[in-house]
Amino acid sequence: MITNIPHFKKVLLTQGLKPTYQRLEILAYLEKYKIHPTAEMIYHALIRDIPTISKTTIYNTLNALIRKGIIHEITITGTETRYDYHGIPHHHFLCNQCGKIIDIDVECPYLAKKELGGHRIEELQGYFKGICKECLRSGHKAKV
């Protein structure tokens, strides 16, 4: 995998996490494939490079990265956790047809809010669901 390993090493070390081979590969995967993968998807992708890697390590690492705020979890599907390595906060769109999860950069007036109705806001997730642009197009073609 062609990636900026020194950079990921620094990211892990500054958060007090040891830059192990497994963690570096998981981070590299998340940075390269921004598809909001499941733990399962990461596992199947990495087992080629690291045949001994365990699914538990995937979960351990992802949970450690979340605790440190390096990645974020997305529960848009309701059936499994998706993982996102992407700096600035943004919303997401789930296509009910093809299952793709797409980043939505929306000028949400609440993304900056730290307080709402007396409650302290620490996190905001915006989930849109529907039919994506591509599926709309191919659905139209199918009808012709």
Added chain:
Amino acid sequence: MITNIPHFKKVLLTQGLKPTYQRLEILAYLEKYKIHPTAEMIYHALIRDIPTISKTTIYNTLNALIRKGIIHEITITGTETRYDYHGIPHHHFLCNQCGKIIDIDVECPYLAKKELGGHRIEELQGYFKGICKECLRSGHKAKV
């Protein structure tokens, strides 16, 4: 349970669902206790009135009600589905401390949108997470 059974009967019938005792009780529970309960919570509440009720019936009914658009599902916790019987669309807040899920009536400019970036929008979920008003207060008291 003191509820408007005739009303729920009408709701079910107009959607082509038979108004069985179980379904009426589930709807009555959702309407009375607006706590966004889990299937488990509904099951434990109803088993007093209907000792023979099955957890499968709870899930069957909830899924039927969702398919008909009578109730909505909320996946804010990431670990289990919560169910909401509440007419108008609104956002939600999850307290990371006490676990409560609170309705948030926010003037979201995207709640009315049917299209976004070429994608067709059918649903929008807004999930805020943090510490609720009550927990903030008791946390403050505890420090004194």
Added chain:
DNA sequence: GGTATGTTTGTAATCATTACAATTATGTTT
């Protein structure tokens, strides 16, 4: 009463995730 259809129920299966304990790797100290 008989039949078709939809609903409920109990049990078993599935799937994502976590718990746990043994093994191994890592960074630091000698």
Added chain:
DNA sequence: AAACATAATTGTAATGATTACAAACATACC
């Protein structure tokens, strides 16, 4: 470089939410 303490990895078992399935039951219609 060897020894040590600590943290990470691994495999397996357990958990928990949800669904699959088939039998029993209810309801309405002929």
